[in-house]
Amino acid sequence: MNPILAMRGISKAFAGVKALSEVSFSVEPGEIHAVVGENGAGKSTLMKVLSGVYPHGSYDGAIVFDGEERRFRDITESEALGIIIIHQELALIPLLSIAENIYLANPPTKFGVIDRGAVYRGALALLAKVGLNEAPDTRVIDLGVGKQQLVEIAKALSKDVRLLILDEPTASLNERDSEALLDLLVELRAQGISSILISHKLNEVARVADHITVLRDGRTVDTLDCRAGPVEEDRIIRSMVDRDLEHRYPKREPKIGQEKIGEVIFEVEGWTVFHPQDAGRRVIKGVDFQVRRGEIVGIAGLMGAGRTEFAMSVFGRSYGRHISGRARLEGREVDLSTVRRAVNAGLAYVTEDRKELGLILAEDIRKNMTLANLPAVAPGGIIDDMAELKVATGYRSRMGIRSASVYQETGQLSGGNQQKVVLSKWLFTEPKVLILDEPTRGIDIGAKYEIYCIINELADSGRGVIVISSEMPELLGICDRICVMNEGAFVGEFSAQDASQEKIMRAIMRNGEARA
Structure with a gap:
């Protein structure tokens, strides 16, 4: 069977730092293909190359979809072929209705005017497909996160999706909503829709994936065939981190x-x-x-x-x-x-939502680390740049934060390193x-x-x-x-x-x- 997607020798660098190096993998028609790896392994970067967020010319290698090499200039070109990506941060407008969100980019029209009856009926049919029992005119803000994920998938189905990419779709879901979402992926597979699943929850990956590709340090290091038999989590972990984790948790001996x-x-x-x-x-x-x-x-x-x-x-x-x-x-x-x-x-409180409430992603590591205790680096009310640099450099070393320097933009860090920056910010308050x-x-x-x-x-x-x-x-x-x-x-x-x-x-x- 010819693959619906083949990515061959994909390499991508940022400011001279290799994010991807000769990555290759393929997806068969009607399969769930999981991509796993540590934060910073290159998973999201690879998906942004595939979907056109990083356009052709900004990377090396080839993307073959449906038997033809594709050179996407932006995300609209990949979506036109049915490649739809759902990011971890959902792209919904909270104050609009479910139906309005589903058809925001391509509403059905009659005589040049949006056909609201067709919007409602189409949304109703799509919601039935994803198993969401909500009225199409319900506002997205009134839905839980699990239901919002289903709205995103309904939106993808409205675009005649052929390859659905889900980036950490269950990260914010409870166990019941996660199960429902995974069951839906299995149903879509039965309908011939291929999916790429990025997840850190290895038990979920092992449950639904047909193949698992493991990335480490921007390279493909393993591809596992789950259809040949159950794949143990320890096998996946060894490939991800290049070491055995005899214990998932460090030994705890209160002192x-x-x-x-x-x-x-x-x-x-x-x-x-x-x-x-x-x-x-x-x-x-x-x-x-x-x-x-x-x-x-x-x-x-x-x-x-x-x-x-x-x-x-x-x-x-x-x-x-x-x-x-x-x-x-x-x-x-x-x-x-x-x-x-x-x-x-x-007291210090590290929020569950580090991107919205814990960090200023557009600022560098240094400024984020001192934000909760500015008086400590601002004698006389003026920030001492050298004092701030000393604090940030110390915490970067102490917490093992992987970055080019403390001047790197925090939004460019992996999730694990962002979390260490949040911890550093609050530890600085002692x-x-x-x-x-x-x-x-x-x-x-x-x-x-x-x-x-x-x-x-x-x-x-x-x-x-x-x-x-x-x-x-x-x-x-x-x-x-x-x-x-x-x-x-x-x-x-x-x-x-x-x-x-x-x-x-x-x-x-x-x-x-x-x-x-």
């Missing part, structure tokens, strides 16, 4: 205090938060919570359980209204009424308690291990560390204690030795049934 974990460093009592728009709706319901010096405490729960809302409300009331309750740091009651007061008290919200979302297995080592070091230095994660194996692998949250309340607590995925889910479901 603070006589009993390994120290005294309570931070606690809240009766913490209650109301919804910022719906004044009568309690989002956080009188919770009590504490973390000890040198302890890593995980917060588990399903999407919508209130984990992020709790963390943001504690961090300077960044979320919610009519917030009540008491907070103590090192035994003293503290004022957390603003972000600045929370930072001055010794916090006593660090809240990490989805600290490894969207980063590869090798970068995850490095982040876990940094978390261990932070706890061993005497800080209290709170980790919010949707990946239960991650919490089980790195935490000393796990608190379970559901519907704005803590409903269970387990030590690391006693915790399991089954016990956590049982605590969630038991509480949910009791409230039903």
Whole structure:
């Protein structure tokens, strides 16, 4: 069978630095072909070459689609042939309806005027194809992230897609929405549509992929045929990182205090938060919570359980209204009424959305790192460039950030290195308690291990560390204690030795049934 796509000897450089070097791979008609690799391996760059984001002439090598060599000058030329890419950051307009988003670029018309009846009917048919039971006139802003992903796929189907490229499509989805999306890919495969799936979730890749191509340092290092038999995750990881990972998580040996974990460093009592728009709706319901010096405490729960809302409300009331309750740091009651007061008290919060809320992507690494504590590098109110350079260079070395220099634009870094810049920014404030919200979302297995080592070091230095994660194996692998949250309340607590995925889910479901 002739491949629908063949990329041959693709090389691409930025400012003399090779991002891709002689990469070759092919996709057969009606198959799901996964592309995996560490952050910075070249996956997204390769897809941008394929889709015309990087036009012909800016790279070396050849793209053959449908048996002919193609020289795309922009993304419209690749889309005209049915090559559609869905980026990790969805390209939807929140205040427009589903139907308007689907047909924004190519609406059906009658006598030169948009035919709104045809738009509605066409959207209805496409939503049925992707299994989304929503009215076409529903605004995108009123949908969850999982449903927004389905709208993106419906939009791709409206363009007669033949090769669908999905870049980390499940990174922001819960387990149920991820399963639904993967099932849809399998259905599209049955309809003869080919897909390229980029994902760091190797269990998902192994479940649906027909072939897996592994990139490392901008080169193709392996192609695995999943149809010949199950492919073990360890085999994929070895190809990705060029080493065995005997353990996914670093060994955890708390070092603070006589009993390994120290005294309570931070606690809240009766913490209650109301919804910022719906004044009568309690989002956080009188919770009590504490973390000890040198302890890593995980917060588990399903999407919508209130984990992020709790963390943001504690961090300077960044979320919610009519917030009540008491907070103590090192035994003293503290004022957390603003972000600045929370930072001055010794709290830091690493947001789950590093690109929108954690970083200024257009600024360099140096400026991002000092942003949360400018007075430390600005004596007399004027930034000392040399002091700022010294701080940034120190954290770049300490955190192992891979970049050309601290003057490199932060948006050019891989996800794992961006996350290290966010961590550096908050470590520069010298916090006593660090809240990490989805600290490894969207980063590869090798970068995850490095982040876990940094978390261990932070706890061993005497800080209290709170980790919010949707990946239960991650919490089980790195935490000393796990608190379970559901519907704005803590409903269970387990030590690391006693915790399991089954016990956590049982605590969630038991509480949910009791409230039903």
